[in-house]
Amino acid sequence: MTAPATASALQRPDGTPLRVLVVDDEQMLTDLLSMALRMEGWDVRAAASGFQALQAARDFDPDAMVLDIMMPDLDGMAVLQRLRQSGNDVPVLFLTAKDAVSDRVAGLTAGGDDYVTKPFSLEEVVARLRGLMRRAGTALASDSEPILHVGDLSLNEDSHEVIRGGVELELTATEFELLRYLMRNQRRVVSKAQILDRVWNYDFGGRSSVVELYISYLRKKIDQGNEPLIHTVRGVGYMIKAPQ
Template sequence: MSTDLPELHRPDGSPLRILAVDDEQMLTDLLAMALRMEGWEVRTASSGLEALQVAREFEPDALVLDIMMPDLDGMAVLRRLRESGSLVPVLFLTAKDAVGDRVAGLTAGGDDYVTKPFSLEEVIARLRAIIRRTGHAMADEGQSILRVADLTLNEDSHEVMRDGTEIELTATEFELLRYLMRNERRVLSKAQILDRVWSYDFGGKSSVVELYISYLRKKIDAGRTPLLHTVRGVGYMIKAPQ
């Protein structure tokens, strides 16, 4: 278990549940060992269909999901999870290193990715980051509520409300909205958003930011007075109407 970072666990004190999916047995064995050293409960699967079955039974807090697998690939597994209503965060494993493939995984609804070959330490670090974004991990901080006009975001419970109506967000959408709300009336560039929400850049491929801003607009602003604004050539900001 990591000694230099706080332990993460479910709010009820039970271990976090991680599902590791890859058709390479040696790789899943190594991942399971590293994840268990964090004190987490781990299940593994070697195919897409098996991953869906285990996910239904195990109800994991996060998935480590290989893209290239027999029967269903990782993208198809993620689509089925999202169609079933699951918002479980997904860390993609991919042997592909093209920028387009990385963006495809994220725009399909994944939360992050690592490219093979990777270090186990990197997998753990990225998992910790996306799990903390979901609210599945117990928060050490006191309750913190952000407000912009009639929009509220509870950083502890991960509840988002607008005008009394609850809004359901994915982990990445939540983190993006939180970053914007923490910087109300400040214009944030695509590069700043990529660095804060995804922790890396895309070598100029910033379309993922535009996509997630559009997702937020549909959920936050649709049929209401807009709070999210584009400042052409600069970036994005959130502000209350004048």
């Protein structure tokens, strides 16, 4: 799989790929995240424990870190504390099954920069990391704005503005994530399973009917009164492409 060419590529000021360290003791999760981040063109390294994370942070010098809180040896809070004590101010996106407000506050006040709870959308993690690195000033965009285009449809990944034919469209958060995934894979057929995996969460449980429902929502907002951009490929999945 290759990185979608439609997104504005983020890179280091010297033109080399951004470095992201993914820390989680669930190998399936680190594999999925690593794959999604490499599709962005980023250099990714994974660690399975808190102590491995500290060593990797020294050796790899990441531009951002995805850090699980609950780990068997040294939890994410302790890892972050040691990083900050050593003068390492790498932006940290906490990743955890905990979703209580108190846990979010604790993570952010400990020096974390953002917080995503499991189950999560891989697209959301990518978007949060892009935002973190932009705000931290560690990344430069090869284009002026992170805007995706398909025909007369545009989607701004930073402002969440969606415009077709000069008219701004109001989308829900899920509709936006679904449209973004389709646009980042324009002219490529994506299956219901792939959509569930990337838009809803990494453990989708086979709820394929929800994809059909949200595709119909998008069509009403994107395609109604216009030449269709969203197409069904029977027996395979969905694709978005500009009219010929």
